[in-house]
Amino acid sequence: MxxxxxxxxxxxxxxxxxxxxxxxxxxxxxxxxxxxxxxxxxxxxxxxxxxxxxxxxxxxxxxxxxxxxxxxxxxxxxxxxxxxxxxxxxxxxxxxxxxxLVPSNDGRPTVRALAEILRTLHSSPGEAPDLPAWDEIGSIRRKLSAQDVLSTEHLVFLTDQVDELATLLHDVDYVLPTGPIHGDAHTGSLIAGTDGTVLCDFDTAANGPREWDLMPIAVNTARFAELTDEQDQLADEYGFDVRDWDHYDTMRRIRELQVLVAPLPILSFDAGVRTEWNLRYESIRAGNATAVWTPWNRVDLAARSNRDA
The missing domain is CATH 3.30.200.20 (Phosphorylase Kinase; domain 1)
Incomplete structure (x- = not known):
């Protein structure tokens, strides 16, 4: 045991x-x-x-x-x-x-279930109490400031990226209404329960642009080889394809930095995460938007099984 x-x-x-x-x-x-x-x-x-x-x-x-x-x-x-x-x-x-505990039905949560939950969330009236305004740029800055594992070269590059994206974000025109968002909405943020699929993992919840909740699946589909039509399914069920939005590329780059800085607290003691982190960093540094990444749950991590992407 x-x-x-x-x-x-x-x-x-x-x-x-x-x-x-x-x-x-x-x-x-x-x-x-x-x-x-x-x-x-x-x-x-x-x-x-x-x-x-x-x-x-x-x-x-x-x-x-x-x-x-x-x-x-x-x-x-x-x-x-x-x-x-x-x-x-x-x-x-x-x-x-x-x-x-949500009793599992032993199935994998679907993108269509995610889209249905997001439509319900995004149609909820008013702003949720106690939620901050969406500020992913600020969140990335705070995580970079708090870490002690990156080289000076890594930190300078990532800081420059954040500065550039902060400037670009000022010119973003949103087409969907703002309001409560999950902030990291992918199928790893769902549990397929015996009584239906439910949403979880609320650390990034905020009041902000609904387009941001549509970015994770779009980026995952672009980056992970085994995902081929998830974004098409999300767009079909939700009724909006974020890839057709004029500011998709700016938000894609912010999303990629978000997932890059997320594992910084464990980078020093998890060799599997560090290897995948290096690959992702080098592809971002090279401006390679099509390099294939491995989902965190497929990385060979010591002493654990991770089901998030």
């Missing part, structure tokens, strides 16, 4: 302490994701535990809980926080949230 000592440090110990705080049992827990958060599925209690991997990610935890509650109130299919527990809570400087 899996022991918490089998997980990458310090997350095994943090899991044990989080479970003790909430009155749960960590025995046999399974690590299902490790990028911005370490995400564990418990074996003996019907809950999933998310432990923020950095202070920047941890700062989004309270927003994630609040946004999930707003989604549920607006009939958007969503994961639900554990009842009767003040969340998030701190464990050794890491913010922790606990969520009710």
């Amino acid at each position: 899996t022991s918490t000592t089998d997980f990458p440090s310090p997350f095994g110990d943090l899991l044990s302490m989080a479970c003790e705080h909430a009155g749960l049992d960590a025995t046999g827990a399974r690590l299902i994701k490790l990028t911005n958060n370490a995400v564990f599925s418990l074996a003996r209690d019907p809950y999933v535990i998310r432990i923020a991997a950095s202070d920047l990610v941890g700062a989004q935890a309270r927003k994630a809980v609040s946004f999930a509650q707003w989604l549920a109130a607006n009939d958007v299919p969503t994961i639900v926080p554990m009842d009767g527990l003040d969340q998030p809570f701190d464990v050794e400087g890491h913010q922790v949230t606990i969520w009710q």
Whole structure:
């Protein structure tokens, strides 16, 4: 049976302490994701535990809980926080949230299910409370400032890219209404449950341009060899193809930087992620928009299985 000592440090110990705080049992827990958060599925209690991997990610935890509650109130299919527990809570400087387990139907979430959920989210009235204005440029800057793993050359190049894109973003004309967005909407942000597919992973939720929620699938389709028609499916179901938008290229480049900086907190101790990160960095530096990337869940990562793309 899996022991918490089998997980990458310090997350095994943090899991044990989080479970003790909430009155749960960590025995046999399974690590299902490790990028911005370490995400564990418990074996003996019907809950999933998310432990923020950095202070920047941890700062989004309270927003994630609040946004999930707003989604549920607006009939958007969503994961639900554990009842009767003040969340998030701190464990050794890491913010922790606990969520009710969604029983899986053993199927892979579909792009059409994502498009249907996004249409429901994007048609919800008004702005969600406690959500910040969308500022992906600012988020990327903060992650670059907080990291300590990049070479000076890497950091200078990426900072220059962000500066250029910030200037280009000023001239972007949006064609869809603004409002609550998920901020990282791909099939890895869904769970195919026995009672239907639900949305999860709310660290990047904001009030902002709906076009941004349509970018992940478009970029994934362009970058990942095994995905051929996902963007066509999304556009057909949602009713808008973001690739036809005049400002697609600017938003594509911002999205690619977003996913490049996401694993910086674990880059120093995960060799598999570092190898793939280097490939992605070099293709961006070369201006190669068609280089094939490997989804994070296909990278050979030590001691874990990651289901996100």
